[in-house]
Amino acid sequence: MKPAAFTYHRARDVDGALDLLAELGDDAKIIAGGQSLVPMMNFRLARPAHLVDVTALPGLSTISTDEEGLHIGPLTTHRAVETAPDSVLGADHAVLREAMGWVGHLPIRTLGTVGGSLAHGDATAEWCLLAVLLDARVVVRGPGGAQRTIEAADLFLGFYMTTLAPEEIIVDVVFPKPAPHCALTEFAERAGDFAAVAAAVDLDPDADGTVRGGRVVLGGVAPAPVRVPEAEAVLQAGGTAGPELFAACAEAAEAAIDPPSDADGSSDYRRVLARTLIVRACEEAVAR
């Protein structure tokens, strides 16, 4: 279908965008790449009266590193991360580049943005999983230009709900720690579809191949991306990186989660998928 009518506003800078958002209130929606918002508008699932286009905001699409960590500007496209060389992304964040292959298809990745994906808050979105996995910090500005930082753990409330206020805008996404042994994998019926289940792991292995801890994040098993403490406890207890440890970790997750049933799969199916994907992600992560 065609989207409902709206009034278009093009912001020139962050302050201008904030003024517009404050003035227009709840009737306004920010549009960046539009790869999630425009389908929803075309289906008339979303009918914002005003769109504030932030794609022209300067300086928000760069990738850089400083003592805080890796900064990814919110307007950076998935494709820009996918094609970023090690010299820009850092060897310890290769997981971000490799995860991009799972984001929709090439023509979606060329327009869709990192900040847009986080603000949209889909429970299977790769950036949402990666943010939770790697303790990303989302820097936002709100009314009057006030800046605050939201930890990824506090960002996602579930079902496309986040703790971002309607009048706030993401201005930076920081990945504070190196992630040398991470992997993200997922499964969908067709390549490029939304994942039925997505799994991301961050392992903490010794030089001799002993795992001393790690983090396990799942998407598609709850209204928001979730960590699985039961699976992380298995990694924390430690053991030799290999099939036995990975299977134990995956089985702990399978027992702990209570995923929904829908058109993409039953609850039982998703539990088995989660187990399989966690093992795969662990194998990939330790092979780095």
Next chain:
Amino acid sequence: MTDRLLITLTVNGEEHELLTPARRTLVDALRHDLRLTGTHVGCEHGVCGACTVLVDGSPARACLMFAVQAEGREIRTVESLAGPDGLGDLQRKFSEHHALQCGFCTPGFLMLAEGFLADNPEPTREEIREAASSNLCRCTGYQTIVDAIGACADERRQACGAVCGRSADNPADERSRA
């Protein structure tokens, strides 16, 4: 709503001024306002890829972008592929390899392939399959589309010979030489 915006779109190297509603998607502006009907409209939610065009050289869904957002960007549509001598090389390869039957999806596949090959002039078959999975075709079964894209890459590579070799730093240059 009567809200209309005066915008300038650069399409296939030509600037067009148009008065268009804000809610007009790029694909509808191309078809209805500019009468460039080569780009097709399929699902209107980004799944089928029939509306794929190049935005600043990269394939993008013209149904998932508002025309007003395309201001200041270079748009290329399927109409740009043919030259004065007839079909372009990519189009000829699609024809030779029977990469179309009904043809509805073809403009989208052509622009997807055009953008993909500019970025990756020497793709493996697996990479072509991955890229082609972006769009839907209900006729061909895809094999012939993958064949055609691969054949076009081969031909362009041979045409530019050893000059651009394996390390084509600037795929655009390579293409113009091909």
